Amino acid sequence: MVEKEIITSKDNRRIKDLRKLQTKKYRSRLNRFLIEGEHLVEEAVTHGQMVHTVILLEDYDHSSLDLKNIDLMFVSRDVMKSLSLLETPPGIMAVVTYNAPESTGNRVLLLDYVQDPGNLGTLIRTADAFGFSRVILSPDTVDVFSDKVLRSAQGSTFHIDIEIKEPTLAVGEFKGVVLGTALDNAQPLSDVETSDGPLMLVLGNEGRGISDVVLSKVDTRVKIEMSGQSESLNVGIAGGILMHHFKA
Incomplete structure (x- = not known):
């Protein structure tokens, strides 16, 4: 039996190259990103993502995962800590290239300049929960493959057809009804009829909302009625209410 090789130096060339994936610049250049934790690795493997390498703590038990035909890299605790962005590294990571799944495009979420990774x-x-199988991001939206976004999405990244596109172009090309959130000149959500046909829901930046140029192209402006004293909702909460209302 061949003894497995364990990388113990943080200055190892492969480890240095992997650390570059902690930055958006190199993620974009190499078309690869890092994921952490057994759940995300399992989701990536199960849902047809291109998993280049699985990085394992030297004594990590990965017997429950189907990692055949995938390059395995075993590392020491210090090396794992240098690769992880978490306070307590989970002991398993992977290098992945995103492979968009097929989607019907019947329910589409378009995000215009959303900046908070958690949102x-x-x-x-x-979107994954309520059947919005396609998500379009404006080029200035926060990096969808950053560590915080991936952890917040909890694996749904690999279930959704995600595309980066100029929002005005996406709205113009869409063959269906386009709804955009707004506070002024907007219909209450309860007055907007649901439809089985293609529908695009547009949400905007946490502070400014949807840009004027994008908002001018939607078919209908919609707002969520609130009975309390808050002036607005977090975009993640608002999106949840709207997507549930128009769920596929």
Whole structure:
């Protein structure tokens, strides 16, 4: 039996290259990103993502995972800690290239300049829950493959057809009804009829909302009625209410 090789140096060339994936610049350049934790690794493997390498703590028990034909890299605790962005590394990571699953495009979520990673991850996870199988992100939206977004999405990233596109172009190309959230000149959500036909829901930035140029192209402006004293809702919460209302 061949003894497995364990990388113990943080200065190892492969480890240095992997650490580069902690930055958006290198994620974009290499078309690869890091995921952490057994759940995300299992989701990536199960849902047809291109898993290049699984990085394992030297004594990690991975017997419950189907990792055949995948390159395995065993590392020491210090090396794992240098790769992880978590306070307590989970002991398993992977290098992945995103492979978009097929989607009907009947329910589409378009996000215009969403900046908080937690909000984006939550919106992707909620889209997955309510049948919005395609998510389009404006180019200035926070990086969908950053660590915080991936952890917030809890694996739903791999269930959703995610595309980066200029929002005005996405709205113009969409063959269906386009709804955009707004506070002014908007219909209450309860007055907007649901439909089985193609529908795109547009949500905007946490502070400014949807940009004027994008909002001018939607078919209907919609707002969520609130009986309390709050002036607005977090975009993740608002998105959850709206996607549940228009769920596939």
